[in-house]
Amino acid sequence: MPGTAYVGILHPYETGRYSVEQNSKLLRRYSYIHERLFRCAAGQLPARSHWHLKAALGKHLYEDAEAVGSLRRRMMELRTSPMMLHKEPNISLALLFDELIHAESDMELLVGIYRVVKPALLKAYTQHMADTQQLVDYPTIRLLRGLCTDLQEAIAWGESMIQTLQSEGESVAQAEEFERRIGSFLAAAGGMTGEQGASIKLPPRWRSGTAYEMPRQAVRDAKRMGPPALGRTAIPGQSDDPVRVKLLSMMKSRQEEMAAVENVASVIYDQANMPWEFYQDLARHLWDEVRHALFGQAAMEAEGIDWMALRQYVGGYDPLIVKHPAQRYAILSIGFEEKAMRCPGKIAEYEFCRDEAKHKLMERFQDYDWADEVTHAAFGRKWTPELFGEDLDYVRQVADYEFEERQKAFEAWAKREGNEDK
Known part of the structure; x- marks a missing residue:
């Protein structure tokens, strides 16, 4: 000692x-x-x-x-x-x-x-x-x-x-x-510290002769998971009770936030020349979205729902990857998360789980989901003007336009699929 x-x-x-x-x-x-x-x-x-x-x-x-x-x-x-x-x-x-x-x-x-x-x-x-x-x-x-x-x-x-x-x-x-x-x-390279001495014989490139690019479609495990979906899909055959239907839909929406994770990952990878504080903030944003997806996973598993067999939402990534990183981040942080701070928004989701559904686990999840979204909206207000080189009012107009275009695309997808977009 x-x-x-x-x-x-x-x-x-x-x-x-x-x-x-x-x-x-x-x-x-x-x-x-x-x-x-x-x-x-x-x-x-x-x-x-x-x-x-x-x-x-x-x-x-x-x-x-x-x-x-x-x-x-x-x-x-x-x-x-x-x-x-x-x-x-x-x-x-x-x-x-x-x-x-x-x-x-x-x-x-x-x-x-x-x-x-x-x-x-x-x-x-x-x-x-x-x-x-x-x-x-x-x-x-x-x-x-x-x-x-x-x-x-x-x-x-x-x-x-x-x-x-x-x-x-x-x-x-x-x-x-x-x-x-x-x-x-x-x-x-002489090991992690370089103290073993760097070799004068540099190893040749193997696969990196061409630059890595993000995939155009987010990948889901076809062996274990349901097929990808560009729009929101319901959990079939669970209940006729409207309160329970809404509760289960909220669980699934949380699990589907992996698409938001992938969106933020694409912004991190594709957006160069920002201060390190930007990347550190987006890393926190991304990890929060992972936790939200795990909230939904845990909630559905606790209900005995085979969530992996359900259709897997990728609409937060696939339609956005072709856009500029600034657009991708604006539609998430300003178009969705800042708007979710307005009533009824996130507070209504929390109060529904607490007061109507009376579901203790989802009440706790939504309480922290709400807190995280406040932080994410602040990240959006902080960084999107820097990404666009314009003021926040301009960014909000861009986010509104992108949101409307996104809704049109989802409605067209739902019509093709024969589903009602949730």
Whole structure:
């Protein structure tokens, strides 16, 4: 057990390995890795088929975005020039992430992130905390300790997901070549810290000779899920009670917010040259939308509803991906979420669950959904004027126009499908 001297901090007399300059250089490398993981997850999320992988990418990209923000703040405390925050640390490390985003299957992405990159990053952080001077660099140690907790949980989840896919008949052997190549780029970069020495023999590009592009249609798991739908669809054959019908519809609407997740992911990936605060805010927005989709999942599962067998809504992504990222974000944050702050809006959904349906779980979910939407509307008001280069009144007019055009498209889809658009 540590003693009482030095508030329990050990080895106060040792010098440690890192000067301020060396420490800053390593943290910049770590920040770059988290940023590239963040962008990779955003770009890949709509393309991945397994529901649990989509959800995890949303959680983990949020954690990576938070890590970047924390590491940047620590770097600025270490006399780092703001110009250095955007410098790529090593060409082979850049190539690693150029290749990682070209994963062609759920399994490839899983082994690349959770068997190569994140375990190597965890090892580097563990060694860094042991090697740095424990007293002078305590702020870095405390920061890395928290990042290690996130990494440990993510790696454990990734390994469990790999095992799940194998139990469902998918072979990890088909992803071995991808795992090997990602590992070779990491080795050529001198490892996570670069301290192993970068190779003078640069590995050739493999799949990244052409730039990665977001998919034109959001992917759903055809083996497990119902077919995609551009418009809202009901839960068939559940009840004639109008209160229960409305309650179940609300559950399904929450689960369908994965389409909003994919929309925000596309904005993150396609919108360049914004301040880091923008990407960090959108990472929070995206993870909130993932949680909302899981609200709906949990609520329907608690009711014994096989929600995966139902049609899967993709109308929050497919019709929007062809538009400018500013349009995509405006219709979600201003066209929908800001309007949801007006009465009856989100407060009516919450009060319905509390007072009419008397459903404790959905009452709790809608309470927090409402709180999150307040935050998202604020994000929209903050960033959409920057994206358009116009004032907020202009953005609201654009959002109204896009909303009307969207409704026309959904009505046409419903007519073709023979469904009533909800």
